[in-house]
Amino acid sequence: MRDEFGDRMKEYEARETQRTLLPMLPVAVRIDGRAFHTFTKGFEKPFDRSLSEMFRYTTKELVRESGAVLGYTQSDEISLILHQDDPKSELFFDGKVYKLTSVLASIATAAFNKMWLTYLVDHQSQIDDKVWKLATFDCRVWQVPTKWEAVNVLLWREKDARRNSVSSAAQAVYSDKELHGKSSGEQQEMLFQKGINWADYPKWAKTGTYYRRRQVERELTADELARIPEKHRPAPGTKLLRSDIVEWPYELAKVENKVEAVFDDAPPVLFSDLSK
Template identity: 35%
Template sequence: MKFDELDERMRVFETAHDLCVLPGVFMVARIDGRGFTRLTKEVHAFESPFDVRVRDMMVATTEHLMSCGFRILYGYTQSDEISLLFHPDEDTFGRKTRKLNSILAGEASAKFSLLLGGLAAFDCRICELPNAELVRDYFRWRNEDAHRNALNGHCYWSLRREGKGVDEATNTLVGLSVAQKNELLFQRGIQFNDLPNWQKRGTGLYREAYEKEARNPRTGAAVRVERRRLKVDFELPMKDAYGAFILSLLEGQDR
């Protein structure tokens, strides 16, 4: 059998279940660290519940993903996860989810491993969102999840530092309201509202316009030109203001 015939015969088994995101549907990639609790608490002794070194590696990984060949409007990272909002017209690889998932997971794993100096792995899934309002709600969801995880994490590790075991610290928090968790921290000298916003709300990355000085190549005259750069925002707005911010990114993009 000639190679071309064999190739055509076998290729169908590789692509038979390829799924593609339909045109007009918004795409958000969710990239999650695999086994990061063990990685950051046992394999590498990072500070709990948050370590600025891990934050900076996650931000750098997000920057890499936003610059590796896809049109990404917004990147968001909290804890060990990254969410990427694609430009509505992004059609790389025909919007095949198999390709998007494997490439983004591979790129994230490679970049973070290099930064860490050890092995780290991520998985990826593509969320298909039919309208801008659901895109807004997706990022509101992850933003609120960051807030909940930060509160729980600070409570849990405060108890662990007092000598409580895993089960005892976990069980102490079961059934406590948000107000009660805030009070638990307050009694231990921690004012949750005063903690860094990146811990409570995550970090956003998006491109912003700025002006810089340049020279007219024909006249040599000094001119001001507009350029775009990637901004890392550690002070994201909250709740409805954050939702409005997400919608503004969609409304302001060039199709």
């Protein structure tokens, strides 16, 4: 017997849940911390290393789970680029939009709060009760027509990171009134007048951090060794090739072969190298 009521409800649901991304086109993802302008009150200004470490850990977990070719974090946001060249391969969750947005936001929320709760416990004597709250994230996904445009998405966020970094550094020592109408270059000059060289800040604070999956030679952890049957278990200290998520230590704007470096993991050719 046909369930007309159930079929009608499923049809409503399917109009949204059937949205699927096109195969073989790059996918851009951006994950933002919700209301982080208030969440981050009480952290060190202009840049807090502990907060950055939480975002970097979260980015690594997102790359690990999603199979992204590259992950990038700056300020309170994370960007991912997903892509499958092989028509027989599948995107994360087959490119289903509702799955991507909901699950990636959930992974970010879980990973960040894991680190956040550890931080709260370690610093509980220094923290006001009002900051004992959990972080939440939203997520959006979209496609771009070419690999070059996917690279441009990252360049766009990297450019934003640089501008915001200079602004944050300046806001730590100048009032909004003093900074009103000042360009990024002018703000850097104002920092110099205070004895602060923006270029001296660490890379994560200036232009963000990238992560990608690589095969690396390393020792297995105790947990990994315990999961291997005893008769096949290597001796402690043995180094083996394993897939891991590692930092990609470059500023994309300074890489000449951007598409190859991002999508093929080709060795980056830096513009400074081309002039030699």
